[in-house]
Amino acid sequence: xxxxxxxxxxxxxxxxxxxxxxxxxxxxxxxxxxxxxxxxxxxxxxxxxxxxxxxxxxxxxxxxxxxxxxxxxxxxxxxxxxxxxxxxxxxxxxxxxxxxxxxxxxxxxxxxxxxxxxxxxxxxxxxxxxxxxxxxxxxxxxxxxxxxxxxxxxxxxxxxxxxxxxxxxxxxxxxxxxxxxxxxxxxxxxxxxxxxxxxxxxxxxxxxxxxxxxxxxxxxxxxxxxxxxxxxxxxxxxxxxxxxxxxxxxxxxxxxxxx
Amino acid sequence: xxxxxxxxxxxxxxxxxxxxxxxxxxxxxxxxxxxxxxxxxxxxxxxxxxxxxxxxxxxxxxxxxxxxxxxxxxxxxxxxxxxxxxxxxxxxxxxxxxxxxxxxxxxxxxxxxxxxxxxxxxxxxxxxxxxxxxxxxxxxxxxxxxxxxxxxxxxxxxxxxxxxxxxxxxxxxxxxxxxxxxxxxxxxxxxxxxxxxxxxxxxxxxxxxxxxxxxxxxxxxxxxxxxxxxxxxxxxxxxxxxxxxxxxxxxxxxxxxxxxxxxxxxxxxxxxxxxxxxxxxxxxxxxxxxxxxxxxxxxxxxxxxxxxxxxxxxxx
Numbered sequence: 001x002x003x004x005x006x007x008x009x010x011x012x013x014x015x016x017x018x019x020x021x022x023x024x025x026x027x028x029x030x031x032x033x034x035x036x037x038x039x040x041x042x043x044x045x046x047x048x049x050x051x052x053x054x055x056x057x058x059x060x061x062x063x064x065x066x067x068x069x070x071x072x073x074x075x076x077x078x079x080x081x082x083x084x085x086x087x088x089x090x091x092x093x094x095x096x097x098x099x100x101x102x103x104x105x106x107x108x109x110x111x112x113x114x115x116x117x118x119x120x121x122x123x124x125x126x127x128x129x130x131x132x133x134x135x136x137x138x139x140x141x142x143x144x145x146x147x148x149x150x151x152x153x154x155x156x157x158x159x160x161x162x163x164x165x166x167x168x169x170x171x172x173x174x175x176x177x178x179x180x181x182x183x184x185x186x187x188x189x190x191x192x193x194x195x196x197x198x199x200x201x202x203x204x205x206x207x208x209x210x211x212x213x214x215x216x217x218x219x220x221x222x223x224x225x226x227x228x229x230x231x232x233x234x235x236x237x238x239x240x241x242x243x244x245x246x247x248x249x250x251x252x253x254x255x256x257x258x259x
Numbered sequence: 260x261x262x263x264x265x266x267x268x269x270x271x272x273x274x275x276x277x278x279x280x281x282x283x284x285x286x287x288x289x290x291x292x293x294x295x296x297x298x299x300x301x302x303x304x305x306x307x308x309x310x311x312x313x314x315x316x317x318x319x320x321x322x323x324x325x326x327x328x329x330x331x332x333x334x335x336x337x338x339x340x341x342x343x344x345x346x347x348x349x350x351x352x353x354x355x356x357x358x359x360x361x362x363x364x365x366x367x368x369x370x371x372x373x374x375x376x377x378x379x380x381x382x383x384x385x386x387x388x389x390x391x392x393x394x395x396x397x398x399x400x401x402x403x404x405x406x407x408x409x410x411x412x413x414x415x416x417x418x419x420x421x422x423x424x425x426x427x428x429x430x431x432x433x434x435x436x437x438x439x440x441x442x443x444x445x446x447x448x449x450x451x452x453x454x455x456x457x458x459x460x461x462x463x464x465x466x467x468x469x470x471x472x473x474x475x476x477x478x479x480x481x482x483x484x485x486x487x488x489x490x491x492x493x494x495x496x497x498x499x500x501x502x503x504x505x506x507x508x509x510x511x512x513x514x515x516x517x518x519x520x521x522x523x524x525x526x527x528x529x530x531x532x533x534x535x536x537x538x539x540x541x542x543x544x545x546x547x548x549x550x551x552x553x554x555x556x557x558x559x560x561x562x563x564x565x566x567x568x569x570x571x572x573x574x575x
């Protein structure tokens with residue numbers, strides 16, 4: 001089954017590649033080590049106009065296969081690269097490909113942990129843009145039995161959000177001086193809009209701000225992020241962190257997490 | 260042309276008769292003696308694959324003058340059919356009954372081969388097979404492919420309960436436990452001292468935890484160790500004399516539980532768990548990395564949330 005699907009998508013991919021050749025000049029993306037049928041389309045959509053390198057310095061921890069298609073754990077760490085401006089995470093073959101966009105400042109480790117909903121076997125990629133405007137890519141294939149994106153939160157999930165919508169559980173660890181690990185869970189259904197009769201409703205923005213008001217990082221999250229998002233961040237410095245979030249219906253979330 | 264027509268005719272006949280067109284999968288089942296009149300079919304120490312047809316599991320049977328008592332029917336209809344044919348050929352009589360130890364797909368999907376035989380299982384096991392059978396079958400078709408041909412869910416009946424039962428003059432003790440799943444049945448053959456432990460016990464193979472409750476599982480292992488048995492048939496892995504496999508399973512589960520709790524208390528993210536050191540004594544267990552990653556996915560989400568604190572919203 002998987003083989004047949006790949007063949008079909010590869011045909012579409014080739015067609016897109018052919019279309020791309022006639023498009024305005026930008027360097028053709030390098031050959032995809034993951035051999036994804038959607039790579040030319042992904043490269044054009046997300047990375048066009050900039051240099052693209054597949055780079056082992058982008059560490060992406062993922063399982064080989066999705067034990068729970070509603071919550072596939074991912075941890076991206078690009079700290080081996082200097083001067084990271086942006087981490088963009090996408091899944092080539094998910095019905096909604098964009099998962100998150102993270103913009104850490106220099107006071108934040110360019111690393112993030114999260115869970116996402118998978119619909120079928122797909123490459124999961126972290127594209128990391130450095131100050132010299134180069135995209136560094138890491139990632140791998142995740143196998144899946146599917147159904148993560150078209151399953152309604154109410155039918156499949158914990159249903160916690162009905163009673164506890166907007167509540168935040170969090171904790172700030174200090175594993176070493178000048179190092180903070182922040183873990184946050186927001187109770188939110190994160191509906192994709194792909195389940196019948198349930199409109200898209202998800203967390204869109206989250207700012208991390210230091211106690212003195214300095215902005216630490218900006219995160220944009222998209223539909224594939226799992227219900228009740230569980231996020232992990234690594235920050236420099238010490239003391240409290242303020243979280244300021246907003247969802248697609250303009251609900252605002254604001255907490256202060258103390259060590 | 261004539262040959263093609265013949266093939267087409269055969270194909271449509273096969274379709275009409277409801278037979279799968281896929282070639283039959285030969286499981287090459289060979290029973291091994293455990294004790295006096297007790298037998299086991301040993302599966303491979305692998306994950307489900309097309310090559311192994313899903314035969315990653317131990318099943319078994321107990322001979323009685325009234326026919327054999329089968330413990331678990333295996334991962335597919337074809338497995339169940341081949342298992343039953345072999346048992347009935349060797350014992351010379353119809354299988355008397357089947358016990359399904361728990362509601363995991365490698366243990367009950369051979370039930371169709373025993374549609375005319377009482378298939379006993381615990382009430383929670385029957386409910387689980389009823390509720391999840393179709394999803395489990397779909398996933399096995401995806402992983403195993405053709406060997407699953409024709410396999411459908413058959414909910415066991417009648418219900419089993421703990422206590423002694425007699426079949427053909429042979430006394431079996433049914434032990435109702437939980438922990439690997441919500442309901443785990445162990446069967447002791449008193450005459451031979453053979454304990455069929457189901458998946459409460461793994462030997463030299465990393466335990467699986469998709470529906471596990473570790474605290475209940477550890478309590479179940481203590482109960483199993485208190486039973487006077489000679490030889491233990493684990494759900495997966497070799498048959499061992501005495502309680503060695505119980506102790507191995509307990510040792511691993513205790514370590515797993517403590518390791519995950521410590522990781523949650525330190526604020527680790529789920530994928531970082533795979534990077535933690537594993538004690539040398541577990542390194543020879545089959546599928547260690549694979550199952551550890553799966554177990555973290557099953558068990559960590561609850562533990563990591565317990566390690567967080569509810570934060571009051573800031574005034575806006």
